[in-house]
Structure formats: C-alpha cells, structure tokens
Amino acid sequence: MTFDVDSFVSSGKHAAAVIPVLIAFGYAFLRAGSAFPLLARAWRLVAGTSPISNERIAAYLRDQRDLSSFQFHSGLRPHSLRQTTQLIDWSDANDVSIERISKCGAYFDLRSLMINEAVLPSKGRTRLAGVATLVLLASTGGLLYGAAMMKYAYLSFRDDGRHFAIADDGARTLRWTLPALPAYGPALDKARCDTLSAGAAAAGFSVEQTSVLCKALGTPELDKMATENLRAQRLFVLFLAALVVGLFWSCGAWVNKTRAARTLSEELRERRSTNSGAGLATTADPT
Structure with missing residues (x-):
C-alpha cells in the first residue's frame, strides 16, 4: 500500500486552519470566566432564535449574557450584575478606571471594593x-x-556508554563541567x-573507539543518527525555553499586579487623608 503525500499534506493544512479557531474559543472561555456565551451561541444554532416565553428565564439569560x-x-x-453595578459606581465615584482595577488582580476585593x-x-x-x-x-x-547555535550531536558508544560529540568537523570526546557546560576534546x-x-x-x-569511529565517519547511517539526535536536542532545549517563558510570564504578571495594587492603595489612602469627608473606600486594614 502506498501513501498519497499530496492528500496528507492537504489534510494537514486543513487541520492547521482549525487551530486558530480553537485558540479563539479557548481565549474567550478563559477571559469571560464562563462557558455561557459559547453554550448560548451553540443553543441558538440548534434551537433557533425564537423568544423565550417565561420572563424570569429570559431575564436570567439576559443577565448572564x-x-x-x-x-x-x-x-x-x-x-452578579448587582456586584458589577456596584463596582462601576465605585469606579466612577473614585475616578479609578475599570482597567486599572483589573490590573490589581485578586488583590482588589470585589465584595468590599x-x-x-x-x-x-x-x-x-x-x-x-x-x-x-x-x-x-x-x-x-x-x-x-x-538552540540556534547548537552544532554538536551527543551520541554514546554501545559497549561502554561513553558519550561523545559529533559534527561536520568530526567526532570529539565530551565531558561536562559546571555549570552543566560541555567541554570538547580535539576532533x-x-x-x-x-x-x-x-x-x-x-x-x-x-583504540577500540577510534576504530569504530573511523569506520563510521562519513557513512549515511552515522550522518542520519547525528542529524536526528541534533534535532531532538534542539527540540528539548526549545521545550525548556517554553517552560521558562511560562515562568517568566507568570512571575512578571504577579509583579505587575502587586505593584498596581500597591500604587492604587497608596493613591487612595493619600486622597482619603487630604479629603476625609469624601468617604473614599481605600484599603482593608490588615488584621
């Protein structure tokens, strides 16, 4: 049996086109904090847009939307919508935008404002x-x-498990030095x-290793093995980079939320001290 490469590539392109749609749905779900908008749209596709006769149910669905x-x-x-309107009223009364409140994250208590x-x-x-x-x-x-500059593929001898590095300029002995940096011998x-x-x-x-390498150098088998290992090494490093990016994003977001909350807290406290009669709600005193 043979494979139709053109059909396979075409199917892969169609599958790749779905990925942005899935990302958009996932972003909408995480941003809204609820699957209600997606479920409501799915319901309209299935049942149509006929009006709901029960006013309480219709009002509830409008509120949720x-x-x-x-x-x-x-x-x-x-x-709830009541908590939402209270938040908007507080935002207007204290001249603090909703966007700025959002930057404070969970440090801004929506119940006590x-x-x-x-x-x-x-x-x-x-x-x-x-x-x-x-x-x-x-x-x-x-x-x-x-990952971009990596040129050595790391292989090992089957008999003794000793690792060595191989590239276009030949094979080199390999040893690891602190902090986890490779040191190479002559080629x-x-x-x-x-x-x-x-x-x-x-x-x-x-002597045995030299004999094995001299027989293998330049052969398609060794070149293929080195290419595959080098690709796997780069993918592993890119995977580590993705993990570090996730940690960087999380840590940076935490720092920004903390600084935004502290800045807003100090600003509102200063307003309260200069205009005590305004009755501004600022910060909860630590207990």
Missing part, C-alpha cells in the same frame, strides 16, 4: 520577584541562543583516520 460580556471586556470576575493589604506582598518580596523575572528572561534568551575526522596506523588511538578515544 451581560455579566459574561462585562467579564470578557474587563477581565474582572464579579459574581477595597485593596486587601493583608495579602499584599511586601516591597522586598516584590523586588526579589522582579529580579527573578529578569533572570528568567535572560535564561530564555540563553536557551534560544543555545577526529576522516582525514585524520586515513593517516592512523592499525591499532592506534587518537583524539582522546581508546
């Missing part, structure tokens, strides 16, 4: 997290650079193998 819309656009998670300083990290912890964020960013750059290439006498060792390899 409005609540999900607010959650999607603001990034906040009020539990205050920034809860009891759970707000100290400035020292925030600075330390900021330094960690920069370290993660530098690590990401280092991993990506390492053993095909030209040098042709000058060696029988039973000779070269480039830090034993």
Whole structure:
C-alpha cells in the first residue's frame, strides 16, 4: 500500500486552519470566566432564535449574557450584575478606571471594593520577584541562543556508554563541567583516520573507539543518527525555553499586579487623608 503525500499534506493544512479557531474559543472561555456565551451561541444554532416565553428565564439569560460580556471586556470576575453595578459606581465615584482595577488582580476585593493589604506582598518580596523575572528572561534568551547555535550531536558508544560529540568537523570526546557546560576534546575526522596506523588511538578515544569511529565517519547511517539526535536536542532545549517563558510570564504578571495594587492603595489612602469627608473606600486594614 502506498501513501498519497499530496492528500496528507492537504489534510494537514486543513487541520492547521482549525487551530486558530480553537485558540479563539479557548481565549474567550478563559477571559469571560464562563462557558455561557459559547453554550448560548451553540443553543441558538440548534434551537433557533425564537423568544423565550417565561420572563424570569429570559431575564436570567439576559443577565448572564451581560455579566459574561462585562467579564470578557474587563477581565474582572464579579459574581452578579448587582456586584458589577456596584463596582462601576465605585469606579466612577473614585475616578479609578475599570482597567486599572483589573490590573490589581485578586488583590482588589470585589465584595468590599477595597485593596486587601493583608495579602499584599511586601516591597522586598516584590523586588526579589522582579529580579527573578529578569533572570528568567535572560535564561530564555540563553536557551534560544543555545538552540540556534547548537552544532554538536551527543551520541554514546554501545559497549561502554561513553558519550561523545559529533559534527561536520568530526567526532570529539565530551565531558561536562559546571555549570552543566560541555567541554570538547580535539576532533577526529576522516582525514585524520586515513593517516592512523592499525591499532592506534587518537583524539582522546581508546583504540577500540577510534576504530569504530573511523569506520563510521562519513557513512549515511552515522550522518542520519547525528542529524536526528541534533534535532531532538534542539527540540528539548526549545521545550525548556517554553517552560521558562511560562515562568517568566507568570512571575512578571504577579509583579505587575502587586505593584498596581500597591500604587492604587497608596493613591487612595493619600486622597482619603487630604479629603476625609469624601468617604473614599481605600484599603482593608490588615488584621
């Protein structure tokens, strides 16, 4: 049986076209904090757009649609329309935008409409997290650079398990130094193998290893194995880089939320001290 490569490639292209749609649905679900908009649209596709006769049910569905819309656009998670309107009223009364409140994350309590300083990290912890964020960013750059510049494939001998590195310039002995950096010996290439006498060792390899490498260098089998290993090594490094990017994003978002909450807390506290009669709700005092 043969495979139709053109049909396979065409099917892969059609499957790849679905990925952005799935990403859009996933983003809408996470942003809105509810599957209600997606389920409501699916229901309209199945049952049509006929009006709901029961007014209480219709009102509930309208409220849920409005609540999900607010959650999607603001990034906040009020539990009801009443809590939503209270939040909007507080935003207008204190001249603080909904977007700025959203940047505070969970540090802004939607029930009491205050920034809860009891759970707000100290400035020292925030600075330390900021330094960690920069370290993660530098690590990401280092991993990506390492993946791009990687030219040695790491293989091992079947008999003794000793590792060695191989590239276009030949095979080299390999040893690891701290912090997990490879150190390479001199190269053993095909030209040098042709000058060696029988039973000779070269480039830090034993007699048996030198003999095996000299027979394998330049063969399609070794070239294929080296290419596959090099590709796998790069994919592994890229996977590590993706993990570090996730940590960087999470740590950076935490730092930004903490700083936004602290800045808003200090600003509202200053307003309250200068205009105590305005009755501004600022921060919850730590207990």
